[in-house]
Amino acid sequence: MRFNSLAFRLFRTAAVWAVLVLPLAGLTIDWVHKRDTYQSFDARLSQLLTLNIAFSTDKGGPEPSIPRNVGEPLFELAHSGWYWQITPLDKSPGKRLVSTSLASEALPLPSKLDLAPDRYNIIWHETRGPVGEPLRIAETLYNSGDDETPHFYSFLVAGNLEFAETRVRDFRVPLIFSLALAGLGLVLSTFLQVRYGLQPLRTVERRLSAIRSGEAELLEGQLPAEIEPLQTELNALIQSNQDIIERARTQVGNLAHALKTPLAVITNEVGDDGSPAARKVAEQAAVMRDQVSYYLDRARMVARTDVIGRVTEVRPVAESIARALGRIHRDRNLVITVDCAAAARFQGEKQDLEEMLGNLADNASKWAISRVLITIATEVRVGERHSHRLLIAVDDDGPGLTPEQRAQGIKRGRRLDETKPGSGLGHSIVADLAQSYRGQFSLEKASLGGLSARLDLPAV
Numbered sequence: 001m002r003f004n005s006l007a008f009r010l011f012r013t014a015a016v017w018a019v020l021v022l023p024l025a026g027l028t029i030d031w032v033h034k035r036d037t038y039q040s041f042d043a044r045l046s047q048l049l050t051l052n053i054a055f056s057t058d059k060g061g062p063e064p065s066i067p068r069n070v071g072e073p074l075f076e077l078a079h080s081g082w083y084w085q086i087t088p089l090d091k092s093p094g095k096r097l098v099s100t101s102l103a104s105e106a107l108p109l110p111s112k113l114d115l116a117p118d119r120y121n122i123i124w125h126e127t128r129g130p131v132g133e134p135l136r137i138a139e140t141l142y143n144s145g146d147d148e149t150p151h152f153y154s155f156l157v158a159g160n161l162e163f164a165e166t167r168v169r170d171f172r173v174p175l176i177f178s179l180a181l182a183g184l185g186l187v188l189s190t191f192l193q194v195r196y197g198l199q200p201l202r203t204v205e206r207r208l209s210a211i212r213s214g215e216a217e218l219l220e221g222q223l224p225a226e227i228e229p230l231q232t233e234l235n236a237l238i239q240s241n242q243d244i245i246e247r248a249r250t251q252v253g254n255l256a257h258a259l260k261t262p263l264a265v266i267t268n269e270v271g272d273d274g275s276p277a278a279r280k281v282a283e284q285a286a287v288m289r290d291q292v293s294y295y296l297d298r299a300r301m302v303a304r305t306d307v308i309g310r311v312t313e314v315r316p317v318a319e320s321i322a323r324a325l326g327r328i329h330r331d332r333n334l335v336i337t338v339d340c341a342a343a344a345r346f347q348g349e350k351q352d353l354e355e356m357l358g359n360l361a362d363n364a365s366k367w368a369i370s371r372v373l374i375t376i377a378t379e380v381r382v383g384e385r386h387s388h389r390l391l392i393a394v395d396d397d398g399p400g401l402t403p404e405q406r407a408q409g410i411k412r413g414r415r416l417d418e419t420k421p422g423s424g425l426g427h428s429i430v431a432d433l434a435q436s437y438r439g440q441f442s443l444e445k446a447s448l449g450g451l452s453a454r455l456d457l458p459a460v
Contacts, residue, residue, distance in 0.1 A: 081160025367398035
């Protein structure tokens, strides 16, 4: 999965959502559970405090007595962490009463710490118990006398906070495990959904690749309803492109025929006339013919280069050109060798490959002393849009060119030696054709000692 892919963006969005939302949800759930746990703990202490007051004052009299069992057996277990304590205040009659669990120990009175009571007149405080356990204390002040002779007593109940803290911790562990499992499941399900949901796009990619490589003509097959309009529009675009190409070819052919006859008539009319004016007309007619041929060739190749699905096997074309040139130059004992990769395929028209390779091989044959080497290889370049490339090198053992001459050699109509036949358009046409296919053409020094003409073209 690439970082800039649509699948990675969808997966990253779900992962970020899970990483941000699930911990936030976990914190919220943990906070609510912790709040409810401590509220329940406080409600239990408040209930025990109320029962303690009721059962210690139900006999009447100015002094509270030891309360009956208030429903908490831990009050009877020494140092259990659950205690009650009744303390007389302001010289009220009686003595301090404590639960069996508190034994001879005494708990501090929150009322002596200037703590404000809540709306139920209960003062809350947290401290440490006789054995160092954390305690939550609930205290209320009770008057067992009357307005004229008040008798105030401190009624206090304490509970071990470890009970509440243990419940919170015991809940937190499965909560974390459950949310982690939910997050992992969400990320995994998103990954599977993305892989499954984007599968039709990969199908479209494969079918478009088949069209580009010439294995298919249109984007066919059953696709999801959301992608069917894209399939229809792409097929219409491909068909429209092919129609435009056909019309362009027809117009180019018509123009060629329309100009060919008038130029031939002009050339024939002045051919037998030796006057300076006739020679000038013949010269300009030849220039016009070359220019017309050049621009007609350019129009033809531009019309062909964007045709989708045109693929040409390279080896047969190269070997055919080598055989033809070998016969043409057989009196010179010229050796033309073709070294071509078996899988080399040009993404374009066969006629254009023949024209580019034929021009280069013909030029090399004219200048070679004894040998011409045509080397064709393929290359895959990582990270480029058109990654499959066809590399063609036509080398000869002739005199070669200087760097300045190599720069001039691809200019239109530029002939570096008038003794050799030609119009000077060959390299220029090759350069234009290569550029039309988003390729490159260059001239370099050959390992054989002469000139090396190199092409970098799209391959399949």
